[in-house]
Amino acid sequence: MPTIKTEYLGELRTEATHVQSGTAIITDxxxxxxxxxxxxxxxxxxxxxxxxxxxxxxxxxxxxxxIDLKGSDMEITKGMSADAPRRIVRIEVKLGMLTDRELTAEERARLERAAHTCPVALSLHPDITQAITFAWNVSEKV
Structure with a gap:
């Protein structure tokens, strides 16, 4: 059974539907x-x-x-190549980490290591720069 079904809607637009939930995403x-x-x-x-x-x-x-991370957020910036072929060359992720308590350096390191070894990070081509920064216990969203 497929995970996603996608229909081309014309005019450079698609609708991808997550089969299990029925949730749809439009791309343009x-x-x-x-x-x-x-x-x-x-x-x-x-x-x-x-x-x-x-x-x-x-x-x-x-x-x-x-540890509760609820309320943490991030800003993500995508950089595309200036020349052909058109492709992603850089993804910058700035994570603003809110926690329910002050974390030790070891706890922060363990969580940061988890982020860097997520399946998407490990699946991206090594030519794509992943610039990741963490701000711990920020009082405002990034």
Whole structure:
């Protein structure tokens, strides 16, 4: 059984549906590549997937250790190549980590290691720079 079913809607737009849940995502080509830029582009989803995967794997590790990361957030910036072929060359993820208590250096290191070894991070081509920063116990969202 497939995980995702995708339909091309025309005008450089797709609708991808998660088979198990029925949740749908629209993609649109970006304005700098003949699109309308009215939704995530496919490459935006790659960058978003990296950040979401990192915080999810950190959340699994944190839950195991009795740490609450609720309210943590991130900013993700995707960089595309200036020349052909068009491809992602850099993904910058700035994580603002909120925790329910002050963490030790060892706990922070364990969570950061979990982020760097998430399945998406390990699946991206090594030519894509992954610039990851962590701000711990931030009082405001990034």
């Amino acid at each position: 080509a970006p304005t700098d590549n003949q699109g309308r830029g009215e939704a995530f582009s496919p490459t935006d989803l790659v960058a978003a997937s990296l950040g979401s995967c990192m915080i999810t794997i950190m959340g699994i590790a944190a839950r195991r250790d009795g």
